[in-house]
Amino acid sequence: xxxxxxxxxxxxxxxxxxxxxxxxxxxxxxxxxxxxxxxxxxxxxxxxxxxxxxxxxxxxxxxxxxxxxxxxxxxxxxxxxxxxxxxxxxxxxxxxxxxxxxxxxxxxxxxxxxxxxxxxxxxxxxxxxxxxxxxxxxxxxxxxxxxxxxxxxxxxxxxxxxxxxxxxxxxxxxxxxxxxxxxxxxxxxxxxxxxxxxxxxxxxxxxxxxxxxxxxxxxxxxxxxxxxxxxxxxxxxxxxxxxxxxxxxxxxxxxxxxxxxxxxxxxxxxxxxxxxxxxxxxxxxxxxxxxxxxxxxxxxxxxxxxxxxxxxxxxxxxxxxxxxxxxxxxxxxxxxxxxxxxxxxxxxxxxxxxxxxxxxxxxxxxxxxxxxxxxxxxxxxxxxxxxxxxxxxxxxxxxxxxxxxxxxxxxxxxxxxxxxxxxxxxxxxxxxxxxxxxxxxxxxxxxxxxxxxxxxxxxxxxxxxx
Numbered sequence: 001x002x003x004x005x006x007x008x009x010x011x012x013x014x015x016x017x018x019x020x021x022x023x024x025x026x027x028x029x030x031x032x033x034x035x036x037x038x039x040x041x042x043x044x045x046x047x048x049x050x051x052x053x054x055x056x057x058x059x060x061x062x063x064x065x066x067x068x069x070x071x072x073x074x075x076x077x078x079x080x081x082x083x084x085x086x087x088x089x090x091x092x093x094x095x096x097x098x099x100x101x102x103x104x105x106x107x108x109x110x111x112x113x114x115x116x117x118x119x120x121x122x123x124x125x126x127x128x129x130x131x132x133x134x135x136x137x138x139x140x141x142x143x144x145x146x147x148x149x150x151x152x153x154x155x156x157x158x159x160x161x162x163x164x165x166x167x168x169x170x171x172x173x174x175x176x177x178x179x180x181x182x183x184x185x186x187x188x189x190x191x192x193x194x195x196x197x198x199x200x201x202x203x204x205x206x207x208x209x210x211x212x213x214x215x216x217x218x219x220x221x222x223x224x225x226x227x228x229x230x231x232x233x234x235x236x237x238x239x240x241x242x243x244x245x246x247x248x249x250x251x252x253x254x255x256x257x258x259x260x261x262x263x264x265x266x267x268x269x270x271x272x273x274x275x276x277x278x279x280x281x282x283x284x285x286x287x288x289x290x291x292x293x294x295x296x297x298x299x300x301x302x303x304x305x306x307x308x309x310x311x312x313x314x315x316x317x318x319x320x321x322x323x324x325x326x327x328x329x330x331x332x333x334x335x336x337x338x339x340x341x342x343x344x345x346x347x348x349x350x351x352x353x354x355x356x357x358x359x360x361x362x363x364x365x366x367x368x369x370x371x372x373x374x375x376x377x378x379x380x381x382x383x384x385x386x387x388x389x390x391x392x393x394x395x396x397x398x399x400x401x402x403x404x405x406x407x408x409x410x411x412x413x414x415x416x417x418x419x420x421x422x423x424x425x426x427x428x429x430x431x432x433x434x435x436x437x438x439x440x441x442x443x444x445x446x447x448x449x450x451x452x453x454x455x456x457x458x459x460x461x462x463x464x465x466x
Contacts, residue, residue, distance in 0.1 A: 003132040005110075007033040009330060010124055010136040012116045012275070015042020017307030017319030018142035019104060024327035026107040033134050034109050035116040035126055040100050043144055043308075044316040046093060047164040052187060054089045055167075056347050059194035063349060070386055082195065083170040118276035121300055138302045138330045141282075141290060142319070143275065145268040145308035153179075153240040153264070159247050160240055160262045163188070172197055173260035177249050179237055181208030183346045185265035186220065190348035193229050200230040200257055202249065207233055209346070213358035215393070219409055220352060223389065227349075232257075270309050285311060294336045296326035304330065313342050341425040345414040350390050353417035356405030356424045359395050370398040372430070372454025374446050376410045378461060381441035387411035392446035394420070394430060396454045401429035406450075412443055419447055430454045 009025045011018045014036035022034045039046045058080075068075045104111055114128025124139070126132045147162035149155055157165035163184050176192055178185045181203030189199045201208060201224075207217045208224070208231060224231060236252040246260040270288040277284065283291040283299045289311025296304045304326040307319035321337070328335035346352040362369035373393035376382040390410025396403055406420035423433060433451035438444050452458050 005033070005132055005134050007031050007110070007134060007136040009033070009138045009140065009327075010035065010116075010134055011140045011142060012124065013042065013142035013144055013307070014040045014111075015142060015144050015307060015319065016044045016316040017144075017323045018042065018140065019100065020320045021140050021142065021306060021323035021327045022104065022109050023107050024324050025330060026109050028327070028331040028333075030331065032107075032109045033112060033136070034104065035112045035114065035124065035134075037113075037115040037128060040097055040104070040111070041093075042142075043146075044319075045096055045100070047167060049316050050096060051089050051093060051167050052163075052191070053347055054092045055085065056187070056191055056349075058085045058088075059191050059349070063194055067386065080195070082172050086168075086170050089167070116275060118279045121280040121303065124276075139304070140296075140323075140326055140330075141277070141298075141303065141305040141309060142307045142323070143271040143309050144319075145270050145314060147264070148267045148269045150237075150264060150266060153237065153262075155264055156242065159242040160264060162264050166261075166263050173246075174198060175200070175246075175259040175261075177202060177247065177257050177259040177262045178265060179249070179262060180265040180267070181205070181231065181233070182211065182265065182267065183209065183344075184267075185263070186224075187347050188263055188265060189224070189229055193227060194349060198230075198259075199228075200232065200259065202235050202237060202251070202257065203231070203233045204236050205233065209352075212346075212352070212354065213360065213407055215359075216352055216354065216407060216409065219390075220348065223350070223409075268308065268314060270311060272309055287311065294338070295329045295334075296322050296337060297329070312339065313344075315342065315344060318342055341421050343417045343421045345417065347414065350387075350410045351413035352407075352409050353413040354405070354407045355417055355421045356403070357395055358405055358407065362395050362397075362404045367404060368398045369404065370396050370454055372396065372450040372452070374449040374453060374461060376443070376446065378449070379441070379443060379446055381443050381445070382411065384441065385411070392416065392450050394433075394447065394450045394454050396430050401431055401455070403428055403430060403433070406447075408446070410443070410446075416444060416446070419444060 008030040010033045011022045012035050022032045026032045112126045112130045114126040114130050116124045116126050119125050123135045155162045175198040178189050178201045181201045193199045209217050238250045241248040247262045249257040290305040292305050306322035308314045325335045325337045343355040359371050376390045377388045382388045392408040395405040403423045430451040438448045
């Protein structure tokens with residue numbers, strides 16, 4: 001006989017959206033059930049953000065060691081054991097996963113391990129390690145996304161890998177062909193290049209990182225090319241042959257590319273099917289995402305959706321923020337989601353980070369847009385550490401001085417972008433930035449200098465020619 005349990009809230013999916021929603025609701029006194037068919041933490045913790053950034057942290061250490069001679073430090077016979085690197089990555093994941101489970105239990109959240117499927121708008125049947133039928137007046141769908149598989153060259157996870165299976169490699173290939181030059185493909189290309197792998201990026205569009213501002217596309221193309229990463233754009237992959245020797249990637253109207261492995265990184269597929277959603281009457285867009293309003297509510301009373309499944313920004317931190325909005329509305333606190341100041345980071349070498357509007361987008365929206373761009377080459381801290389590659393720039397409305405967007409390429413871009421996210425979220429002006437005292441010598445001074453340039457009052461940069 002299957003257990004039947006009643007809760008105030010059921011959360012389907014325990015990724016960075018689902019578990020945050022569960023904790024927020026529990027803190028507000030709700031009896032919460034969290035259902036997860038695989039691992040707590042979802043894609044981000046297990047096969048996304050954390051494992052990739054753990055591997056990238058190893059690459060950063062290796063990069064620093066290889067640069068040691070620039071600082072007068074001689075290191076001989078540098079080597080690494082990639083199997084040990086992979087093992088440390090797994091240990092990091094296990095540690096965080098255990099901590100997360102403890103945190104959920106401390107918040108008195110019921111965790112059910114198994115696949116959850118709707119049997120009715122207020123009821124979910126769980127099958128797996130634990131079987132149960134659970135009911136609640138409020139349900140949050142947080143089912144996330146999975147790597148997109150191309151029918152003409154499906155991943156066999158041996159020679160043709162996706163962003164999940166590539167994380168299980170214990171031995172590096174001599175050459176890897178990366179299919180797709182978006183942020184996932186570029187992160188892995190940068191990672192494997194740091195470990196001495198020959199890398200070729202195959203992109204169907206005219207440039208890599210096509211969702212990024214043109215200045216980012218151009219700069220990262222230049223950096224990658226100078227670093228020895230081969231980039232082939234405007235190429236269409238027709239099929240991939242595999243053999244004991246490796247892979248042969250066949251391109252339309254171009255010569256094939258030979259490599260040891262192929263990594264398919266052409267995007268992610270939203271998971272909105274195969275869990276009985278059709279039994280709820282929830283509206284699903286033709287492209288697969290669940291339609292929600294700014295309170296994360298679907299068209300069905302009591303059913304909410306958050307994270308990748310909403311088709312907004314497929315970013316862990318967006319899912320977590322949507323989770324808080326959904327949980328607060330369920331708990332009777334009116335809360336709305338806004339997307340004007342969503343930071344996005346690409347963990348390449350060097351890092352890329354953006355928030356708000358690009359210059360081109362600001363012009364298209366009718367702003368009298370202005371750009372203030374400051375190179376890291378002109379920063380004292382960057383000179384001291386030898387990290388002079390990149391720039392920080394601010395997009396403003398020249399009529400009001402309001403900050404509309406910001407982009408940064410360079411050391412610690414992932415941390416630097418937070419200042420601009422705060423500025424845009426609070427509708428600050430460039431004057432607010434350059435009137436704020438920035439510690440010296442630091443990299444965040446780049447924002448102060450960019451703000452001064454946007455105001456036509458540069459200090460450490462030549463004035464614009466009139």
